[in-house]
Amino acid sequence: MPVSVEIPKETFTGKVREITLGATPEEGGTRKRTVTVGGETTLPFLHFEGEIPHPPAIAMEITDVFPKDWSPLLIKAWGEDTMRDPAVWAAKAEEAGADLIMIRLYGLNGNGQPYPPEEAANIVKRVLEATGLPLIVRGPGQAERDNELLLAVADKAAGERIVLGLCEDKNYRTIVAAALANNHLVIASTPIDVNLAKQLNILISDMNMPLDRVLMDPTTGALGYGIEYTYSVMERLRIAALQGDSMTQQPMICFVGEESWRQKESKVGEGVPEAWGDWEKRAIIWEAITANILLHAGADIVVLRHPKTVPLVKREIERLMEAS
Numbered sequence: 001m002p003v004s005v006e007i008p009k010e011t012f013t014g015k016v017r018e019i020t021l022g023a024t025p026e027e028g029g030t031r032k033r034t035v036t037v038g039g040e041t042t043l044p045f046l047h048f049e050g051e052i053p054h055p056p057a058i059a060m061e062i063t064d065v066f067p068k069d070w071s072p073l074l075i076k077a078w079g080e081d082t083m084r085d086p087a088v089w090a091a092k093a094e095e096a097g098a099d100l101i102m103i104r105l106y107g108l109n110g111n112g113q114p115y116p117p118e119e120a121a122n123i124v125k126r127v128l129e130a131t132g133l134p135l136i137v138r139g140p141g142q143a144e145r146d147n148e149l150l151l152a153v154a155d156k157a158a159g160e161r162i163v164l165g166l167c168e169d170k171n172y173r174t175i176v177a178a179a180l181a182n183n184h185l186v187i188a189s190t191p192i193d194v195n196l197a198k199q200l201n202i203l204i205s206d207m208n209m210p211l212d213r214v215l216m217d218p219t220t221g222a223l224g225y226g227i228e229y230t231y232s233v234m235e236r237l238r239i240a241a242l243q244g245d246s247m248t249q250q251p252m253i254c255f256v257g258e259e260s261w262r263q264k265e266s267k268v269g270e271g272v273p274e275a276w277g278d279w280e281k282r283a284i285i286w287e288a289i290t291a292n293i294l295l296h297a298g299a300d301i302v303v304l305r306h307p308k309t310v311p312l313v314k315r316e317i318e319r320l321m322e323a324s
Contacts, residue, residue, distance in 0.1 A: 009049050012242035016040045016300075017212050017249050018054070021100060021163055021185060022134025028159040028183070032132030035099050037300040038251035043238060044296050045320040055321045056295055058310055059100035059136055059303040060093035061257050062086055064123050065108055070305075071261050072269075073280050077307055086123055087130035094131045096307035097314060102136035103127055105149050120149040121156035128157060136163040136187075136253075136303075143171035154178035163187060166217060169200060176207050187253060189217035192233045194240065198247040205247070215301070216250035222259040223290045234297035254294045257305030260287040288312040295320070 018039040023029025035057050042050025066084045067074075075083065082089050090101050103124065109115050124137055137153050139146030150164050151174060158181075165187030167175050172188070179186045188204055190196040197218055205211055218237060220230045234252060241249040260266055266286050269279035276282055287309045291302045295317065304310060 007048065012041060012050060012244075014041075014242045014244040014249060016238075016241055016251060019185065019212055019215060019251050021057075021136075021161060023159060023161040023183075027161075029161060030128060030132075031134055031160065033134075034161075035134050041242065043235075043242070044298050052321070054300075055317050056299060057099040057301045058097070058313055058317075059102045059253075059301055060096060060098035060307075060310070061102050061104060061255075061303050061305050062089040062093060062127075063104045063106060064120065065106055065110060071267055071283065073266075073283055074261065074305055087126040090127045090131040090133075093307070094133055097310045098133060098304075100136060100301065101127065101131055101133050102138060102303050104138045105140060105153075107140050107145055107149050114145075117148045117152035121152040124153045124162075125156055128160060134162070135160065136165065138165050138187075141166070143168070146171055147174040150175050151178045154182045154184055157184070158182040161185060163215060165189060165215075167200070167204060169203070172200065172204055173207065176204055176209050179213065180207070180209060185213040185215065187215045187217050188250070190219065192219045192221075192230060194233060194236050194248070197237060198245070201247045201250060211246075211250065214250050215253045216248075217253050217255070220254045220256070220259055220294055222256075222263050223286055223293065224265065225259070225263055227290065227293055231293065231297040234294070234299070238298035251300035252298055253301040253303065254291075254299040256291045256294060256302045257287060257309075258303070260290045261305055284308050284312070288316075292316050 016038040020034050020036045022031035022034040024031055036054050037057055039053040082092055105120050139150050163185040164175050164179050166189035167186045168189050188200045190200050218234050221227045237248045266283035284306055291313045
């Protein structure tokens with residue numbers, strides 16, 4: 001006789017915050033649609049234990065200047081002419097199926113010289129005009145330069161609810177103040193550590209920044225490069241959030257493309273073991289698998305670089321969201 005087995009279920013009392021990126025004309029912006037992430041009351045894709053109201057979102061990374069250090073495979077995929085014009089690139093990324101656009105500002109012109117903050121603002125404005133998707137704007141990663149560029153961008157894009165990053169312990173004050181003044185969101189970024197992530201969220205909250213306007217970057221590794229530890233920390237953050245820890249209840253964003261495409265398995269096409277197989281296929285799969293692992297760890301937004309990775313990850317998200 002068939003035996004019925006009751007599946008044990010864990011009930012959590014906490015909930016990940018819902019965060020909406022972008023603003024439509026009715027909301028004071030120009031986006032043709034917004035993207036909402038978060039809201040989970042259970043661990044990733046365990047639909048039988050709780051609610052997962054919004055699927056994870058896919059962002060495509062573009063840059064303000066032609067990225068000479070990017071893989072030849074990425075340059076081939078997008079086309080050099082496209083990659084030299086951020087506005088054109090943004091439109092192509094939307095066509096590729098992105099939910100969001102992330103522009104990385106290096107703050108340099110084609111000759112490698114720093115450009116004025118006003119130029120960053122104008123570049124972002126052109127990107128906003130070229131696509132109707134919500135926008136994430138990431139600085140070069142140097143505290144003083146981040147503050148200069150992101151302050152100008154925040155003023156120019158007032159009302160658009162763009163996301164500004166990265167807020168770190170040494171530069172969060174200026175970026176958060178600019179976001180507060182112009183109705184934007186921020187990314188809180190810390191090394192892979194639960195307590196450091198909580199502490200930065202507390203500091204940002206102490207500036208009266210509503211926590212429904214804060215994304216969390218826990219810092220991640222790529223497949224084969226510390227991703228197990230990344231997974232562990234992200235899982236601990238998500239469990240703490242579901243158990244009611246308010247300062248860990250932020251949706252998480254992971255820069256998958258940046259991590260995946262700097263590893264030798266993606267970068268190197270010659271002088272590698274024959275068993276590694278086709279270079280392009282290997283590199284795309286490396287990015288897709290990294291993204292899928294981090295989605296299972298709790299990522300709400302994954303940022304990709306190769307257009308062919310988008311349908312692979314999107315198909316997996318759809319399959320996981322249909323499961324029950």
